[in-house]
Amino acid sequence: MQHKTHTVIGSPVGPLTLVATDGIVSGLYMHEHLHMPPRETFGRRDEGAFDDAVTQLEAYFAGERTDFTVLVAMAGTPFQRRVWDALREIPYGETITYGQLADRIGRPTAARAVGLANGKNPISIIVPCHRVVGADGALTGYAGGLATKRHLLALEAGVDSRRTNGDRGSASY
Known part of the structure; x- marks a missing residue:
């Protein structure tokens, strides 16, 4: 048990x-x-x-970590687990579309099914489903709400922009 x-x-x-x-x-x-x-x-x-x-x-x-190493156990269908595994491959601070995610898992016509699996992700943030956007780049549904998705993407964009502006040291937040 x-x-x-x-x-x-x-x-x-x-x-x-x-x-x-x-x-x-x-x-x-x-x-x-x-x-x-x-x-x-x-x-x-x-x-x-x-x-x-x-x-x-x-x-x-705090903007000090861009990936997670904690072990996770995700219960779902084989298709859902493929989608969730692919989510972990989206780089920090970047977004992709549902169609691009479908392409990455070898199911180019399954964007809608990918979206449904993405929405059922049981380990938000650590498995970054917030990094998937609509075909036109619009923020679309997020299990934690669009305000939360917007916050997470802004956090990642802000940290990423500090890193690319030459600040390679530790930052204070």
């Missing part, structure tokens, strides 16, 4: 609920998250079980 635990942390985009299954991050949900499982399935609250994930998220929001 699987052992689940969770914690809730504060962030610049509001409370984030982290869920672990057998000690591995299996969910990261925003306060008003579409497709969030019922909270009673998250297991007991355990503040200490997420130290590495919390440290990495804090560094991300």
Whole structure:
């Protein structure tokens, strides 16, 4: 039987609920998250079980981390897992369209299905579904809300622009 635990942390985009299954991050949900499982399935609250994930998220929001190394366990269909794996390949500070993501997984006519899988991503931010935009570059649906998607993309663009402007040292935020 699987052992689940969770914690809730504060962030610049509001409370984030982290869920672990057998000690591995299996969910990261925003306060008003579409497709969030019922909270009673998250297991007991355990503040200490997420130290590495919390440290990495804090560094991300401070502009000090551009990728995540925390282990994740994503439950979904084989197609969903292919989409979610491809999300992790989108470079920090960049966006791609649903069609481009469909091309990357070898399913060029499946942009709509890719969008549905993207929306069901159970580990937001760490698995960066916010980096996928509409064909015209418009911000389209995001499980955590468009304001959150806009914030995450602006954070990444701001950090990225500081790095490309010659500031290679550590920055204060």
